[in-house]
Amino acid sequence: MRIAKDLVAASSTPIVLAILSEGESYGYAILKRVRLLSDGEMEWTDGMLYPLLHRLVRLGLVNAVWRVPEGRRRRYYSLTDRGRTALADHRRQWRLVNAVMQGTWSEMRAIAAAGA
Amino acid sequence: MMDIETRISEWRSHLLSRASITESDADELEVHLRDQVETLTSAGLHDDEAFLVAVKRLGAVDALTSEFAREHSERLWKQLITGPDEATSSDLPVMLACAVAAAIAVQIPRLVTSGNLDVMWSFYLRNAALIVLVWLAGYFVWKRHVTPRRLVVPVIVFVASAVFANVYPYVRFGSTEILTGTHLLVLLWFTVGFVYVGGKWRSGRMDFVRFTGEWFIYYVLIALGGGVLVGLTQGVFWAIGISADTLLSNWALPCGAAGAILVAAWLVEAKQGVIENMAPVLTNVFTPLFAAMFIASIAAMVWTGHGIDQNREVLILFDALLVVVLGLLLYSISAHDPLSKAGLTDVIQFVLIVSALFVDVLALAAILSRITNMGFTANRTAGLGLNLVLLVNLGWSAWLSLGFLRGRRPFADLERWQTGYLPVFAAWAAVVAIVFPPVFGFA
Numbered sequence: 001m002r003i004a005k006d007l008v009a010a011s012s013t014p015i016v017l018a019i020l021s022e023g024e025s026y027g028y029a030i031l032k033r034v035r036l037l038s039d040g041e042m043e044w045t046d047g048m049l050y051p052l053l054h055r056l057v058r059l060g061l062v063n064a065v066w067r068v069p070e071g072r073r074r075r076y077y078s079l080t081d082r083g084r085t086a087l088a089d090h091r092r093q094w095r096l097v098n099a100v101m102q103g104t105w106s107e108m109r110a111i112a113a114a115g116a
Numbered sequence: 117m118m119d120i121e122t123r124i125s126e127w128r129s130h131l132l133s134r135a136s137i138t139e140s141d142a143d144e145l146e147v148h149l150r151d152q153v154e155t156l157t158s159a160g161l162h163d164d165e166a167f168l169v170a171v172k173r174l175g176a177v178d179a180l181t182s183e184f185a186r187e188h189s190e191r192l193w194k195q196l197i198t199g200p201d202e203a204t205s206s207d208l209p210v211m212l213a214c215a216v217a218a219a220i221a222v223q224i225p226r227l228v229t230s231g232n233l234d235v236m237w238s239f240y241l242r243n244a245a246l247i248v249l250v251w252l253a254g255y256f257v258w259k260r261h262v263t264p265r266r267l268v269v270p271v272i273v274f275v276a277s278a279v280f281a282n283v284y285p286y287v288r289f290g291s292t293e294i295l296t297g298t299h300l301l302v303l304l305w306f307t308v309g310f311v312y313v314g315g316k317w318r319s320g321r322m323d324f325v326r327f328t329g330e331w332f333i334y335y336v337l338i339a340l341g342g343g344v345l346v347g348l349t350q351g352v353f354w355a356i357g358i359s360a361d362t363l364l365s366n367w368a369l370p371c372g373a374a375g376a377i378l379v380a381a382w383l384v385e386a387k388q389g390v391i392e393n394m395a396p397v398l399t400n401v402f403t404p405l406f407a408a409m410f411i412a413s414i415a416a417m418v419w420t421g422h423g424i425d426q427n428r429e430v431l432i433l434f435d436a437l438l439v440v441v442l443g444l445l446l447y448s449i450s451a452h453d454p455l456s457k458a459g460l461t462d463v464i465q466f467v468l469i470v471s472a473l474f475v476d477v478l479a480l481a482a483i484l485s486r487i488t489n490m491g492f493t494a495n496r497t498a499g500l501g502l503n504l505v506l507l508v509n510l511g512w513s514a515w516l517s518l519g520f521l522r523g524r525r526p527f528a529d530l531e532r533w534q535t536g537y538l539p540v541f542a543a544w545a546a547v548v549a550i551v552f553p554p555v556f557g558f559a
Contacts, residue, residue: 028147046173046175047174047183048179050144054187054455057454057455057526058455058528059528060525060526063523072151075144082526
């Protein structure tokens, strides 16, 4: 399924923060997780994840460390306290947006059912 | 058929050829590419196919590098503002025209006052910044295609400065006249900055700080070369038996000094890549030196039991020193890589901020006791205000810098504080230049 560009832009930050809240990770693994969670439906352009991660580091939401755990040297990202606060804030916002959408859609269904 | 290693290294060097991608970005992307290739080959794809698919998934190099550039504006700050396709060659004639205009403009007052030195110097004191910087502002108006709506504020500031500086009945060479002259320079430089950022006032402020730093370096380089040239010319003509002194001091020096302001600005715009690599080096050299100097002077004051002398010249010297240090601090902040963790240079920077804060407090105490002993004058009040403005800036900077060192805050907090504070300097300069003269009776 194609997801509109604006929606990808708006949701990518909370998604990355949420994945990192499960524990530290690196770019490729984050993308694999996104693919898994969306049953392969959500496809990001892989490279675009990195500028996003760097922005989160600059804002202090995420820490970055180079490490060599097995074989390859990778930059690992982990959530900071500030990042956890930001994630909680994102969650509140998305929950509200989601509630509004659910409300309108169940109303639409009710109207459709009454018309039939 | 090319082997996969060659293809990966080719792809990597293609990435690195772009200014926005650093070695560590390339490392990060390469590991990603290798992970992806590995996954695909283990799913049954050939190396070649796997490579192609992996590269495609990472995204087109152009789109990728421009995304990196958007996030890391400090890596190619100039291209971002001007746009990558704007040719700098068409700049050259415009810049030269502005430089010539500035050089001519700077001569007119001398020719008009025809030998009345007091009138001439008093006029230059109040108007030199106006005469020259208006051309620099004009150059950026042309270069950034500034819309008329955005021109309202700069035009008002320039016109108001010109009116106040020349309508007020100053006592010739009195404190308020000197204060107006020096503070107008600051105010108008920030006004040039307003034009420079071309409306991106929030995001562009750091770029203007960088521009100011680079511009200063270029200007000093040109001035050094110009000084050598003038000295040699003087010597050569002296050897021939002709005195070129008046020609040099009346024409070559002022014209050169005015024109060089435009040339330096153009060089920053056109050749920024050359000096960009020097900026972190220069700040790394001078930050510890200034910190050491401050610590030494604090130690000397503690050792001898003398505070800062209440002497007027000494206080001016300390204020000038603090302003230089703040400039250095701003410049080193602008050169800081936002991704890097706190390191030794950040510790030194913190030491510089704290020691400067100490010196500022001592200077503030000295100026306050001078005021309680001898009352308010324009100079003392200007000094008091400057010290307070610096105190607030340095105090909060020290706090943010400490937070960064302890890993509690991102470096961006310090950066945002400093860029957010820039209008305070401009506002204070405007107050001193325009409000102080009537308040202190134009003395």
